[in-house]
Amino acid sequence: MTLNPLNIILFGVVLLLAVGFYGLLITRNLIKIVLVLQILVKAVVLALVLAGKASGNLGLGQSIAATVIVADTIVAVVALALAVQVRRRAGTLDIARISTLQG
Amino acid sequence: MIENFYYLFLSLVAGFCAYRAMISKQLLPSALYLACVSALVSVMLYMLGAHEVAVIELSVGAGLVTVLLVYALSVIGDDTYDPTSIIPKPLAFLLVAATALLVGWMAYPLVSQPAANGEVLLANVLWKQRALDVWVQVALIFSGVMGVLGLLSEKTHPQEIHPHETQAAAEGEAIAVQIEREIHV
Amino acid sequence: MAAILIGLVIGLPWLGAIVLWRTRDETPRLQHTLAVAFSIAAGVASLALIPFASAETVISFPMGRFFGSLTFTADGLAVTLTAIACVIGSLAVVFSVDYMRGEEQLSRYYAFVLLFIGAMTGLLLSGNLLFMFFFWEITALCSYALISFYNDDPKAVAGGIKALIITQVGGVGLLAGALTTYATLGSYQISDLLADAGKMPAGILALVAFGVLAAAAAKSAQFPFHTWLPDAMEAPTPISALIHAATMVNAGVYLLARFYPAFEHVPGWKLSVTVVGLVSALITAFMALTATDLKRALAYSTVSQLGYMVYAIGVGGVFASQFHLLSHAVFKALLFLSAGAVIHSAGTRDMLRMGALGKQMPFARNVFILGALALAGLPILNGFWSKELVLEAGLDRGPLWAYIGMLLGAGMTAFYTLRMTWLVFFGEVRESLHVHDAGKAMKVSLGLLAVGTLTTWLLAGPFGEMLHETLPFHSIHRLNLSELAHEIFTAPATYVALLVVAFGLVIFWMVRNQPTVKNEAWMDFLSRESFGFDWLNRQVAARTVQFASVLQKTQTGVLSWNVAGILGALLAVLIFLVWSVR
Numbered sequence: 001m002t003l004n005p006l007n008i009i010l011f012g013v014v015l016l017l018a019v020g021f022y023g024l025l026i027t028r029n030l031i032k033i034v035l036v037l038q039i040l041v042k043a044v045v046l047a048l049v050l051a052g053k054a055s056g057n058l059g060l061g062q063s064i065a066a067t068v069i070v071a072d073t074i075v076a077v078v079a080l081a082l083a084v085q086v087r088r089r090a091g092t093l094d095i096a097r098i099s100t101l102q103g
Numbered sequence: 104m105i106e107n108f109y110y111l112f113l114s115l116v117a118g119f120c121a122y123r124a125m126i127s128k129q130l131l132p133s134a135l136y137l138a139c140v141s142a143l144v145s146v147m148l149y150m151l152g153a154h155e156v157a158v159i160e161l162s163v164g165a166g167l168v169t170v171l172l173v174y175a176l177s178v179i180g181d182d183t184y185d186p187t188s189i190i191p192k193p194l195a196f197l198l199v200a201a202t203a204l205l206v207g208w209m210a211y212p213l214v215s216q217p218a219a220n221g222e223v224l225l226a227n228v229l230w231k232q233r234a235l236d237v238w239v240q241v242a243l244i245f246s247g248v249m250g251v252l253g254l255l256s257e258k259t260h261p262q263e264i265h266p267h268e269t270q271a272a273a274e275g276e277a278i279a280v281q282i283e284r285e286i287h288v
Numbered sequence: 289m290a291a292i293l294i295g296l297v298i299g300l301p302w303l304g305a306i307v308l309w310r311t312r313d314e315t316p317r318l319q320h321t322l323a324v325a326f327s328i329a330a331g332v333a334s335l336a337l338i339p340f341a342s343a344e345t346v347i348s349f350p351m352g353r354f355f356g357s358l359t360f361t362a363d364g365l366a367v368t369l370t371a372i373a374c375v376i377g378s379l380a381v382v383f384s385v386d387y388m389r390g391e392e393q394l395s396r397y398y399a400f401v402l403l404f405i406g407a408m409t410g411l412l413l414s415g416n417l418l419f420m421f422f423f424w425e426i427t428a429l430c431s432y433a434l435i436s437f438y439n440d441d442p443k444a445v446a447g448g449i450k451a452l453i454i455t456q457v458g459g460v461g462l463l464a465g466a467l468t469t470y471a472t473l474g475s476y477q478i479s480d481l482l483a484d485a486g487k488m489p490a491g492i493l494a495l496v497a498f499g500v501l502a503a504a505a506a507k508s509a510q511f512p513f514h515t516w517l518p519d520a521m522e523a524p525t526p527i528s529a530l531i532h533a534a535t536m537v538n539a540g541v542y543l544l545a546r547f548y549p550a551f552e553h554v555p556g557w558k559l560s561v562t563v564v565g566l567v568s569a570l571i572t573a574f575m576a577l578t579a580t581d582l583k584r585a586l587a588y589s590t591v592s593q594l595g596y597m598v599y600a601i602g603v604g605g606v607f608a609s610q611f612h613l614l615s616h617a618v619f620k621a622l623l624f625l626s627a628g629a630v631i632h633s634a635g636t637r638d639m640l641r642m643g644a645l646g647k648q649m650p651f652a653r654n655v656f657i658l659g660a661l662a663l664a665g666l667p668i669l670n671g672f673w674s675k676e677l678v679l680e681a682g683l684d685r686g687p688l689w690a691y692i693g694m695l696l697g698a699g700m701t702a703f704y705t706l707r708m709t710w711l712v713f714f715g716e717v718r719e720s721l722h723v724h725d726a727g728k729a730m731k732v733s734l735g736l737l738a739v740g741t742l743t744t745w746l747l748a749g750p751f752g753e754m755l756h757e758t759l760p761f762h763s764i765h766r767l768n769l770s771e772l773a774h775e776i777f778t779a780p781a782t783y784v785a786l787l788v789v790a791f792g793l794v795i796f797w798m799v800r801n802q803p804t805v806k807n808e809a810w811m812d813f814l815s816r817e818s819f820g821f822d823w824l825n826r827q828v829a830a831r832t833v834q835f836a837s838v839l840q841k842t843q844t845g846v847l848s849w850n851v852a853g854i855l856g857a858l859l860a861v862l863i864f865l866v867w868s869v870r
Binding site: 004005006007008009010011012013014015016017018019020021022023025026027028029031032034035036038039042045046047049050051052053054058059060061062063065066067069070071073074076077078080081082083084085087088093095096 | 106107110111113114115117118121122124125130133134137140141144147148151152153155156159160163164167168171172175176178179187188189190192195196198199200202203206207210211213214215227228233236240243244246247250251253
């Protein structure tokens with residue numbers, strides 16, 4: 001098994017992905033969830049460029065990565081706006097306490 | 104081979120920063136660690152040859168998002184919070200580890216044999232092959248601007264009346280009624 | 289031209305539904321006028337469509353690979369039923385002008401009636417299984433909304449929910465059939481299914497066939513799904529006449545007739561259809577014997593007559609079943625609407641409180657008797673011809689025991705029909721109800737339906753000809769009127785059947801003066817519980833609720849658990865991929 005740079009970057013992608021997923025699972029703070037989602041998206045952007053490099057069409061990979069960055073930034077902005085409004089109305093950001101569904 | 108070490112080093116540091124961002128009990132340090140992750144990722148992107156995306160990532164990921172996070176924190180106050188997880192951590196670890204391993208396992212053969220480079224310029228891809236996407240993204244950016252307006256609109260919302268305030272008001276009213284009755288008697 | 293007419297037949301009622309939905313309830317006169325105008329226009333368009341009947345696909349919109357093409361085909365089967373739906377629909381709307389006068393929320397009422405008419409025609413004309421399912425579900429929705437029209441009455445709401453749930457359960461069978469067909473043949477077109485059914489693997493074809501049978505049984509309120517129709521009688525009476533007697537409940541029979549050529553060679557399918565028809569016809573005829581609610585008695589007889597049509601398809605008599613469908617739609621709409629006139633003026637549905645109303649409402653009495661005689665199957669009226677055809681088909685091609693059962697059913701039909709008529713219009717005055725005869729708009733629709741009851745059998749020749757010409761996959765044996773008359777009057781089966789009918793009438797005549805006290809306790813019990821099927825329904829509902837309340841505990845509403853669930857699903861997908869790639 002030879003290690004080329006792409007294998008190492010794949011390792012980085014999986015590492016960021018794992019940290020992001022783990023954070024998403026254990027986090028209870030709404031703003032923190034937005035933040036953890038950002039980590040996941042970094043992994044995805046890196047993976048897209050990596051895929052472009054591996055398949056020899058870096059331009060396509062880059063263009064999709066740019067799309068993902070745009071979309072995700074907007075997700076972050078809207079989610080932050082929602083979190084701020086939730087904090088104002090409910091007085092807390094803890095997802096366990098703002099849940100009103102009766103299980 | 105020296106390139107491999109660069110990449111390994113960058114990946115490990117990015118992973119460490121991500122871990123710190125995730126685990127930190129306060130939100131401001133988390134935001135700063137996130138900016139570090141973003142910067143390291145953009146360095147890796149640059150080294151891969153994706154110069155344009157690296158620049159976008161650096162300015163948007165490390166710049167704009169961090170600014171927004173810090174701004175949101177300053178609006179609502181950076182309070183420390185209860186870090187205990189709702190679901191058991193071993194379960195979370197198991198799920199994540201299994202998923203990450205499987206993703207790596209699936210993706211490994213795809214990147215072990217890089218294809219011969221037939222480069223297409225990003226500008227060509229963006230404006231010729233994917234022109235429609237670009238225009239849709241322009242519309243998307245405007246919706247992001249709307250989101251920022253939502254974030255900023257603290258003054259326009261009427262102040263919510265807190266439950267204890269209404270309760271106090273009701274109590275006051277009851278006392279007033281009682282006093283009135285006593286006067287009549 | 290045919291394309292334009294199809295567009296009008298589906299589009300006009302839907303346009304009318306939108307317009308009426310937007311009208312305000314302060315202007316009832318405008319609402320009545322608009323509803324009548326739109327429904328009559330659709331009725332005229334549907335009649336104009338009849339000469340254009342052909343097996344060809346008239347309209348085709350490509351909808352991408354997954355949905356197939358949205359096609360409409362106006363073949364003989366479809367145009368006939370479309371005409372029934374639109375014409376009886378417009379007569380029911382005309383009748384509603386009197387019946388619903390002074391009611392509130394007319395815009396909701398008329399909007400759903402018109403939405404129903406459009407959806408029903410869409411269901412009939414659609415050549416695409418998936419879109420057929422779509423229209424099928426809209427008719428179920430309208431049926432629910434109109435059964436529960438008086439939505440402050442808990443019985444009406446419960447009846448509506450019951451109808452909705454049971455027809456949905458059956459609808460799953462149609463959806464499964466459509467998707468399975470697509471998966472094996474790569475097409476949703478009904479014509480492709482009819483042409484290539486032989487190429488499908490036998491097990492898969494059987495799945496489709498029995499799925500369609502389940503859907504049809506649920507829609508047509510056949511055994512074991514027959515419990516919803518009597519409870520649907522909480523609807524306003526024009527709705528019962530239109531949806532629950534003349535059109536929507538026929539959709540199941542239509543479905544079976546439409547797919548008959550594809551499924552006839554599936555082992556056990558024809559026998560199952562026969563048994564479903566036979567059992568439905570017999571047990572609901574039995575329940576009609578003891579019913580005291582006028583509308584429920586009519587509902588039982590509807591299920592029973594639908595049982596005859598299903599039976600006819602089961603023994604291979606597609607033409608007989610469709611001919612009986614046509615007759616039944618006309619005379620049952622007549623019966624329901626004249627019953628509606630009685631109920632509207634008497635203010636009760638309990639037949640034990642009525643009696644001797646005939647003198648006060650002669651018009652309603654006369655047309656009701658006409659409908660009742662057609663239902664009993666007495667000569668000259670349309671019910672006679674079609675029922676004889678059904679029974680003859682059963683004797684020729686079906687098992688003998690089923691034929692004997694159906695004969696017994698015919699006798700029971702005669703008995704309960706006469707009992708119904710007697711209790712309402714004749715006998716002694718039991719309670720002095722102040723009634724008045726039907727209003728003007730009511731008389732118009734009743735009169736037209738009465739004329740139809742007297743004459744639609746004359747259409748047997750052209751109808752059979754049209755079915756023969758435009759249904760390439762059904763081998764319809766064509767008969768003109770004189771051949772039909774010759775066949776019916778020379779067959780001994782006819783006289784046997786007439787004898788049984790006369791026997792039923794005579795038995796009733798002998799017990800006519802104690803018809804109300806004759807019910808034994810066990811008979812009442814069996815009828816009230818629909819032979820135990822109501823109990824079964826309640827058990828299924830209770831178990832479902834129990835199961836749901838167990839599942840409810842998994843819905844915590846906490847984000848972390850939701851994310852864990854999503855991640856778990858991702859893991860499952862990944863494991864599946866790794867496993868399947870290897």
